[in-house]
Amino acid sequence: MKNKALILSHHSNEIDLLASALCAMVSDKSLGLPESLQNTPPKFTRSEFHTFVLPVLASLASYHGYLDPGHQQRLIKCLEFGLVSRCSRQCVMALTICALEMKDAMYKLLPEVLLNLSKISATVHIAIPLLEFLSTLTRLPKVFASFVGDQYMSVFAISLPYTNPFKYNHYTVSLAHHVIAVWFLKCRLPFRRDFVKFITTANVIVPFEEGQLIMKSDLINEDSSSRKRSSSLTEQGSRRSLRTVGVRPEGRPGDLKPPIDEALMNFHMELTETCIDLMARYTFSTCSAQPKR
Known part of the structure; x- marks a missing residue:
């Protein structure tokens, strides 16, 4: 073929x-x-x-x-x-x-x-093709010309799970934010106010609450692993951890999300704040390309 x-x-x-x-x-x-x-x-x-x-x-x-x-x-x-x-x-x-x-x-x-x-189900395997499909649709106004509130809600329901920085890499999260922002501006004004609470809850509260739970569990594991042990056990544990970190599974390199450090966390926070600011500005008004002086 x-x-x-x-x-x-x-x-x-x-x-x-x-x-x-x-x-x-x-x-x-x-x-x-x-x-x-x-x-x-x-x-x-x-x-x-x-x-x-x-x-x-x-x-x-x-x-x-x-x-x-x-x-x-x-x-x-x-x-x-x-x-x-x-x-x-x-x-x-x-x-x-x-x-x-x-x-x-x-x-x-x-x-x-x-x-x-x-x-x-929102998985790493399907994330990028799915978000690229939604991003492509935004450039085809004749295809989604008959959309009503249910279709816009489906778009946001598909995209929002991928804004979680603790589950997906920064490219996937950035693309999800792009899709949400563009579709929010594409939908008609009467529909926008109905989506604000749904987007805010799924984009801000849920991901960062899950992230706090993950960080707490990591701290607990770190505290338990840093307890004083005998020298032989410590050497074996360090060798095992080095061996585990050094091996990177082949075949799915793009699926591995980077570790969440302070700079990356600030980046994701700025993405979230930008999304909230965009909704606050354009929920009741249209997007104008001309700056107001």
Whole structure:
């Protein structure tokens, strides 16, 4: 599927047939997949079967020009179904492409997509693709032109968990603050006052209360670990701690958040204060680019 010239050089109308077959594999339970397949691995479950089908389905987003509106909507619904699978990251990235390239189809299905995105657990694995999807939507006013209060609330409910600096790295937290600020300014004035309390509670009170609990537990562990012990036990503990710190798990370097020091904590506090100041200024007024003298 990555070789677009090879795929389209034969018969471009076969893209519709491929899309129909792949969507049926995901959504049509009457096919009895994967039980009806032969030569499958033992205990081959339906979720494992979807991990092979959904990446191929996600790659079809770049062939949107060869899909009619019906197939485009069906493709988006199947990607929406894949949000709860192991391929959730790929499905979110494919939905971002759909928002950019299939604006008419996404316009009709976006409220449903946001509702399902709000049900996903906030994890490091899905954080950046999800926030980039929401950030991309802010530049597509025709796609979210019909938004009402529920859709804006879904956007904030998705973004706010990622403002916790004790769980996510500073890039994720900064991107979450950017998404919240832009969407707050994008929503209409009558809706803004209804979101202030929700954003303030989730952005200020919850993360820093959790952070205080984490710091207290760290201090307790530090006090218990700094008690006087015999020299042999102290040497063994120091060697073990050095060995633990020195090993950095490979494969997920971007998932490791930096230690919270004073400078980084001040940075996150300033982000939070900026968010509060922005809401205080623009809850009842529009954002003007011209300075007042």
